[in-house]
Amino acid sequence: MKYGYFPGCSLLSTATEYARSGEGVLNLLGIEVEEIDDWVCCGATAAHATNHLLAVALPAISCSASEKQGLDVLTYCTACYSRLKQSNQVLKDSPELLQQINEIIEEEYRASERVLHIAEVLARDIGLEAIKAKVKKPLKGLKVACYYGCLIARLPEKLRIDSGECPTMIDDLMRAVGAEPLDWPFKTECCGAGLTLARQDVVVRLSGEIIEIAKENGADVLAVACPLCQANLDMYQANAEGKTGKQLGLPVLYFTQLMALAMGLGPEMLKLEKVIVDPMPVLVEKGLIDRGVYL
Amino acid sequence: MRWDITEKALHSEFLRTVEQRSGENVSSCYQCGKCSGGCPVVADIELTPNRIIRMVQLGLEGNVLRSETVWCCAACGTCNGRCPIGIDIVHIMDVLREMALERRVVPPPGAAEVLMFYRSFLDCVKEFGRLNEIALMGSYNINSWHLFCNVMKAPWFIFKSKITIAPHKIKQIDRLKRAFERIEELERKK
């Protein structure tokens, strides 16, 4: 299996740990990826909140390149995933819009390829049995609150790959690597997303609540699939503590980092040092990490 | 907030325009409120999403386009997931923002920063083809100094090598700029 890899801007900077751990896991499972040639930013909320044509045109440039490479699109970031997938769908549905977009981007895009998220590739295309077969060090006893956020869960109904209110795909992946996914109510609550700089007040409140509920439900770590969720949930914990007076301090990891850990990949692929709330204490306590290797 | 529901507003084009541009049947909303029940930002805004929908029905164009809600909506889609008749509220919010921009409505203070952030973001994409946090903060900070200070309160952000310093520029940047210009041209014609 081979996919056209769309890293997206975050995976080159704030989320290199997502990129490396995901790459490591896919490699181990025999999946080949080829970076999409000269891909451009998906435009994220900034484009779709302000300009409909731009919100469709930007993803179309990258998807068109992938189509030329003859590959389906694979993304990690759920924001990119949501934008690429929705743009691809409206262009599939509307030949007139497709023509207009082709004139704008100087391409002959046909919107023929699929757009996939790494969680769906792992859980569906590769399958849980193949993943279980690669586990070297099951994450025994690690209670994981899987957090999907809004972008995977709330796609328009016909594009959805999982339940909108109670998705389970990442829970299944966590169970496959031996961890204990929790049944908890905030799986799809919004973290404040793109309001992160402009309305920090909103984001601190929303992210703080999610961490609080995860802790109350006994989580050791939170597993996420989106660079923006990771940043919001990880970096505002101190601010939220200051506001509510409740002690937080819950490590927020990409689900691929946890999979990579279970599959025995090394520190350079896990990049645990990039996470702000230090995950080492809990991972050492659970006997999942040998401190000597990391320090 | 005082709503001036007038005969003139009720018979204005506003409702029809929003329905036409979004392709959504705004008139069919029966105000069950489920959209607002799940909306994460209701605590921070004056007008909940169901009220916005009601105001569109009543033709209250000015109040809607000037509201903080259309800019503070995080586009999370919870409202869409909960609406029993399947109204695409997120798309309606997109349309309202576009209309506010076209009509040069001055956004309220809490919303102006959101708009400024979006603009800086897109400027950066137009320049490099990809987003680079440093470049983004650079252009954002010109517009909004205190937000830049907010960012700078978090030195770990740099220490943890969360951010790369060198902007990544794509190869076909000229083609991208032409695409941006064509879209801007189409906007002007609207």
Ligand code: SF4
């Ligand atoms: S999409 Fe906007 S209006 Fe709808 S629930 Fe989310 S924040 Fe509220």
Ligand code: SF4
């Ligand atoms: S959920 Fe739908 S029907 Fe109910 S108030 Fe909101 S838009 Fe109207």
